[in-house]
Amino acid sequence: MDVTGWMVAMFALGIVSMASFYAFLLACEKV
Amino acid sequence: MMEAIPMWLLPAMTLVTAVLISIPLSRYMAWIMDGKYRAPRVFRWFEKRLDSGPQDWKQYTVAILVFSTALFVYGFAVLAIQPIAPLNPDGKYGMLWPTTIFNTVTSFMTNTNLQHYSGDVHFSNFSQVFFCILMQFVSAAIGLCALTGIIRLFRGEKKIGNFFVDMWRVLIYMFVPVCLVIGTLFIQSGMPMTLETTTVQASTLEPSSMGTADDGQAKPQNIRVGPVAAMIAIKQVGTNGGGFYGANAAHPFENPNAWSNFVTMLAMMLFPMSLVLMYGRMLQKLRHSVVIYGVMGVMLVGMIVFGIYWDTMQPNPGLTAHPASEQFALANASAEGGAQQVALPAVAGLPVDQHLGNLESHELRFGTSACPTFAALTTAFTTGAVNCAHDSLNPVAGLSPMFGMWINAVYGGKGVGMINLLLFLIVGVFLAGQMVGRSPEYLGKKVGAREMKLAMLALLVHPILILMPTGIFAATDWGIKSESNPGAHGFSEIVYEFSSSSANNGSGFEGLGDTWGFAANTAPAPESSPWDIAAGLVMLFSRYLPIIAPIALAAGLGAKKAAPFTVGTMRDDTLTFGGLLLGTILIIGALLFLPVAALGPLAEHLGPIPFGG
Numbered sequence: 001m002d003v004t005g006w007m008v009a010m011f012a013l014g015i016v017s018m019a020s021f022y023a024f025l026l027a028c029e030k031v
Numbered sequence: 032m033m034e035a036i037p038m039w040l041l042p043a044m045t046l047v048t049a050v051l052i053s054i055p056l057s058r059y060m061a062w063i064m065d066g067k068y069r070a071p072r073v074f075r076w077f078e079k080r081l082d083s084g085p086q087d088w089k090q091y092t093v094a095i096l097v098f099s100t101a102l103f104v105y106g107f108a109v110l111a112i113q114p115i116a117p118l119n120p121d122g123k124y125g126m127l128w129p130t131t132i133f134n135t136v137t138s139f140m141t142n143t144n145l146q147h148y149s150g151d152v153h154f155s156n157f158s159q160v161f162f163c164i165l166m167q168f169v170s171a172a173i174g175l176c177a178l179t180g181i182i183r184l185f186r187g188e189k190k191i192g193n194f195f196v197d198m199w200r201v202l203i204y205m206f207v208p209v210c211l212v213i214g215t216l217f218i219q220s221g222m223p224m225t226l227e228t229t230t231v232q233a234s235t236l237e238p239s240s241m242g243t244a245d246d247g248q249a250k251p252q253n254i255r256v257g258p259v260a261a262m263i264a265i266k267q268v269g270t271n272g273g274g275f276y277g278a279n280a281a282h283p284f285e286n287p288n289a290w291s292n293f294v295t296m297l298a299m300m301l302f303p304m305s306l307v308l309m310y311g312r313m314l315q316k317l318r319h320s321v322v323i324y325g326v327m328g329v330m331l332v333g334m335i336v337f338g339i340y341w342d343t344m345q346p347n348p349g350l351t352a353h354p355a356s357e358q359f360a361l362a363n364a365s366a367e368g369g370a371q372q373v374a375l376p377a378v379a380g381l382p383v384d385q386h387l388g389n390l391e392s393h394e395l396r397f398g399t400s401a402c403p404t405f406a407a408l409t410t411a412f413t414t415g416a417v418n419c420a421h422d423s424l425n426p427v428a429g430l431s432p433m434f435g436m437w438i439n440a441v442y443g444g445k446g447v448g449m450i451n452l453l454l455f456l457i458v459g460v461f462l463a464g465q466m467v468g469r470s471p472e473y474l475g476k477k478v479g480a481r482e483m484k485l486a487m488l489a490l491l492v493h494p495i496l497i498l499m500p501t502g503i504f505a506a507t508d509w510g511i512k513s514e515s516n517p518g519a520h521g522f523s524e525i526v527y528e529f530s531s532s533s534a535n536n537g538s539g540f541e542g543l544g545d546t547w548g549f550a551a552n553t554a555p556a557p558e559s560s561p562w563d564i565a566a567g568l569v570m571l572f573s574r575y576l577p578i579i580a581p582i583a584l585a586a587g588l589g590a591k592k593a594a595p596f597t598v599g600t601m602r603d604d605t606l607t608f609g610g611l612l613l614g615t616i617l618i619i620g621a622l623l624f625l626p627v628a629a630l631g632p633l634a635e636h637l638g639p640i641p642f643g644g
Binding site (some may be wrong): 003005006007009010011013014015017018022024025028029031 | 088092094096100103104107111126128129130132133136137177342485544550564567568571572574575579580583
């Protein structure tokens with residue numbers, strides 16, 4: 001994978017991680 | 032005897048000064064966060080525009096997440112455009128490798144400031160100002176806002192204020208004025224402060240250590256300068272830890288003398304200590320917060336005394352443990368017979384005067400005990416700045432900073448340290464209730480199954496995010512090929528890295544090959560990308576999960592009706608309660624990490640090859 005590919009992958013990894021915290025928040029609400 | 036006085040004077044003076052300042056500062060912080068101040072007109076104008084209305088706990092938490100996501104996007108963009116951004120003469124500072132950008136952005140947005148790069152080598156002044164300094168201000172404020180939200184929930188409020196107004200209050204009325212004072216003291220002590228991208232030339236002690244010019248003259252060392260004092264002020268005040276220089280607070284321009292070292296240590300203690308008392312003031316339970324303050328203080332003093340005893344009062348075992356001629360067999364599958372013969376360091380047996388303790392990689396200009404004292408403080412307060420190489424602490428002394436990161440509530444970072452302690456507190460109250468057969472209560476409200484589930488969930492995130500990746504990296508080439516020392520010391524390097532990431536601390540034991548550098552680098556450390564990604568994910572998950580779950584816990588607990596205080600109610604402002612809290616922290620928090628302590632620092636201390644040979 002070239003530099004551009006790595007940039008896109010790392011950016012997406014950060015955004016997906018942040019989105020998963022919102023899912024965690026919803027799960028905590030249901031506990 | 033005379034040598035012992037300054038050795039203990041430094042930590043004693045620092046602790047006493049921090050305690051004295053934390054009392055009025057906590058009163059001021061409670062006053063600000065309760066909105067009792069009257070702001071100047073220009074500030075009120077900003078506050079009105081930031082105030083999107085009162086938020087419930089879920090809206091407040093979503094605001095934290097949205098703001099943090101914006102920080103990620105912003106930080107990623109700033110580092111990506113570094114080659115074409117201003118303050119980068121000759122385009123000297125290129126773009127970092129993408130995994131390093133990911134690691135660095137997650138590191139700074141989570142208040143960790145773990146650095147898989149060297150600030151003076153890889154960052155232009157544009158990135159230092161618009162990435163490092165800005166992120167260090169706002170990321171530090173997030174934890175404090177989260178704690179404020181929890182306090183309001185405990186008070187039974189359904190609408191807990193507005194996250195953006197709270198963020199403004201923390202930044203403008205707390206961090207900025209304190210940083211102006213601390214930054215001025217730093218400039219006065221000799222730290223550089225300029226936006227010019229320039230260097231200072233220095234003559235090295237060994238004349239040709241930087242090479243020789245064509246005319247045969249020794250080359251001077253060129254040392255980069257920039258907005259160092261501004262950055263170091265918020266680096267310490269915000270318990271961030273990300274340094275302008277790769278050597279962090281061991282660099283003469285980032286920590287010029289014993290005075291700046293004292294101010295540096297003091298600056299990182301002010302807000303975390305004050306926050307505990309602010310908690311009590313805002314809940315009108317000051318005696319309760321004093322007990323918590325005392326428990327944290329006992330652990331902090333223990334860490335400092337332990338570190339000084341094993342590092343400053345003991346010689347370096349790498350020099351004294353065995354004669355130089357002695358060799359040891361070290362397991363190595365690729366060596367003949369499955370073991371390789373390893374000699375102790377070449378300097379073993381030399382008549383080195385060690386009456387001042389371990390001197391390896393220590394900066395004696397700060398004082399003999401400055402290294403273990405700073406190591407204990409920087410990990411207790413989750414700052415992550417270092418004024419010596421923690422890799423060079425005597426093996427068992429390395430346990431002191433590790434303990435601080437494992438507990439992560441010895442005052443801890445701003446807000447999050449107190450939040451972590453509340454989790455231990457909820458569990459302790461529950462255990463005490465079970466032992467005496469009464470329904471557990473905190474702040475007069477019954478602790479039920481929901482609160483326990485959320486508390487344990489948040490508590491277990493930390494050990495899981497340290498132990499699992501440590502196991503994976505210690506068993507694979509990702510870890511084995513990155514260690515600079517074999518055996519137990521190498522294992523300590525791995526466990527320290529993940530402890531630092533998960534505690535959002537940011538200090539490095541060092542010794543790991545985890546730097547890629549600029550994207551154009553053709554010879555990076557081979558395993559740097561796995562380290563970047565793994566540590567980045569650990570920092571993210573260990574930051575937000577232990578903030579979200581406690582807010583949800585506080586929302587449920589705060590909404591309950593308070594039971595009347597009776598003779599059977601467990602008091603939360605007594606020495607007994609303090610003992611219960613301390614016992615809970617040590618049993619639940621520390622014992623989880625006993626196996627890795629045994630495999631790393633303790634095995635190295637008891638084994639034949641200090642520092643891995």
